[in-house]
Amino acid sequence: MLDHVFLSVSNIDRSIAFYTAALTSLGIINHLDYDGKERQAGHPDLMGFGAKGRMLFWPRHGSVAPDAMHIGFAADSEEMVNFAYAEALEAGATLIHPPGPQLHYGPRYYAARVKDLDVDNLDFFYKNWQHGS
Numbered sequence: 717m718l719d720h721v722f723l724s725v726s727n728i729d730r731s732i733a734f735y736t737a738a739l740t741s742l743g744i745i746n747h748l749d750y751d752g753k754e755r756q757a758g759h760p761d762l763m764g765f766g767a768k769g770r771m772l773f774w775p776r777h778g779s780v781a782p783d784a785m786h787i788g789f790a791a792d793s794e795e796m797v798n799f800a801y802a803e804a805l806e807a808g809a810t811l812i813h814p815p816g817p818q819l820h821y822g823p824r825y826y827a828a829r830v831k832d833l834d835v836d837n838l839d840f841f842y843k844n845w846q847h848g849s
Contacts, residue, residue, distance in 0.1 A: 721774065724776060733807070734808060735765055737804075741800050742789055742790075789839065790846070794842050809833070811830060813828065
């Protein structure tokens with residue numbers, strides 16, 4: 717099981733604002749900041765985002781490479797995909813594809829994709845077979 721991912725961003729404050737705006741509707745919030753300099757020499761500061769008591773990813777200031785990351789965020793419904801997509805665009809994301817069925821992945825795969833502020837790919841998706849419906 718994957719436990720954590722460090723995501724390098726060019727501007728930490730701007731990225732925290734972006735991810736807060738884009739992910740809150742999915743229940744993913746910034747709720748733990750880790751001061752690396754206070755804990756271990758050379759460790760970066762991390763701004764942890766998580767849900768349901770578990771951290772998912774940690775933006776940190778660092779060198780970015782456009783399109784280096786592709787992160788999928790699970791939603792509990794198609795409506796949540798639509799809302800997260802709209803919030804991400806409002807926060808400054810760039811459209812890759814709007815919400816809708818992604819038939820190339822499967823007949824019940826619903827998703828939207830955007831690029832974040834450092835041009836990483838973000839998917840908001842709903843797979844109804846993973847939710848018992």
